[in-house]
Amino acid sequence: MKFRVDEISGEGREETFIQDENWMEERLAGETKRPFHFTGPIKTHLNLSRSGRVILLRSRIEVRVEWICARCLEPFLRTLTSEFTTSLKPKPDFPLPEEIELSPEDLETEYYQGGEINVAPLVQDQILLTLPPKAICGEECRGLCPKCGKNLNRENCHCSEEVVDPRLEPLKSFRV
Secondary structure, eight states: OEEEGGGOOSSOEEEEEEEOTTTTTTTTTTOSSOSEEEOSOEEEEEEEEEETTEEEEEEEEEEEEEEEOTTTOOEEEEEEEEEEEEEEEEOOSSOOOSOOOOOTTGGGEEEEOTTEEEOHHHHHHHHHHHSOSSOOSOTTOOOBOTTTOOBTTTOOOOOOOOOOOGGGGGGGGOOO
8 A cells, every 4th residue: 555656646646556455464353352353355445546645545444343242242244334534744854753643634644654654554554443432232231141141132130120229229219
């Protein structure tokens, strides 16, 4: 996913990349116990246009992911899609001050050096930002019974109601 800056015109350039599901493995190497894995190719559609030395990158990413539900611990599949826009500017030759106030535009800006840009790290970052911290198979997922461990989506358990701490018993009769 490397491009020469001088090969990107003002009208734009479109490219589509299809990476296999192991493309992110090197980036995720430190995470041995993750609740997901990619099950299909990672499809990336890029649209690059240039104005002077500033490049506007628009991207759409699609990837199929198998998760372990955070509530019921059952596997499920989901397709994640992400669209993002980033400005790529030449890295300034002068040192930046240690503390600067960022504008909203700065948060959508990346820098490149030389006449070539590599957008693969940006695409990988966007994939990681698209992943939810806890994936749930569905909003209606009831999870597991905290006492017996039965999957409440499949069957009801017959565990007794939770015993309330006697010190909190008066709060049961509290009406708002």
